[in-house]
Amino acid sequence: xxxxxxxxxxxxxxxxxxxxxxxxxxxxxxxxxxxxxxxxxxxxxxxxxxxxxxxxxxxxxxxxxxxxxxxxxxxxxxxxxxxxxxxxxxxxxxxxxxxxxxxxxxxxxxxxxxxxxxxxxxxxxxxxxxxxxxxxxxx
Numbered sequence: 001x002x003x004x005x006x007x008x009x010x011x012x013x014x015x016x017x018x019x020x021x022x023x024x025x026x027x028x029x030x031x032x033x034x035x036x037x038x039x040x041x042x043x044x045x046x047x048x049x050x051x052x053x054x055x056x057x058x059x060x061x062x063x064x065x066x067x068x069x070x071x072x073x074x075x076x077x078x079x080x081x082x083x084x085x086x087x088x089x090x091x092x093x094x095x096x097x098x099x100x101x102x103x104x105x106x107x108x109x110x111x112x113x114x115x116x117x118x119x120x121x122x123x124x125x126x127x128x129x130x131x132x133x134x135x136x137x138x139x
Contacts, residue, residue, distance in 0.1 A: 004083070006044075006045070009035075009037055009045060010048070010049060010080075010082065010083045011076065011079050011080070011131065012037070013042060013045055013046075014049065014074070014128055015132040016035050016132075017031060017066075018129060019134070023066055024066060025058070025062060025065070026066060028042040028043045028046045031046075046065060048082055049083075052078070053068055054068055054074060054078060054082055055067065070129075071127065071132055073127070074128040075124045076126040076131065077123035078124075079128070087119060089112065089115055
């Protein structure tokens, strides 16, 4: 499984936001500069993250956005799902889609919900606060 660039950028941007004091009003411009993301990408991500309830936005003077919850209450799974949708390893667990030629005879399919749950659980176990910690640079 590989995250898309957009999901990766969302994690980078949310980690940068979490490094600011709690409740601080931020802007896409500020985070684009801090993370070196293109401004249009930061703006697009701000909208998706706000729609998912991870950011609160305000317009006008003193506007901008801030984390909707404490960084310790936001998981890597929350961020990835805000950009990518539900975390699934294969399409066969999606009852709405029937794209696999082996669907009728697959012996692994009944186990894929367990696999998906394990992957989501691993991502849910990583909090934004842990991702926001600056790593020590070794010389």
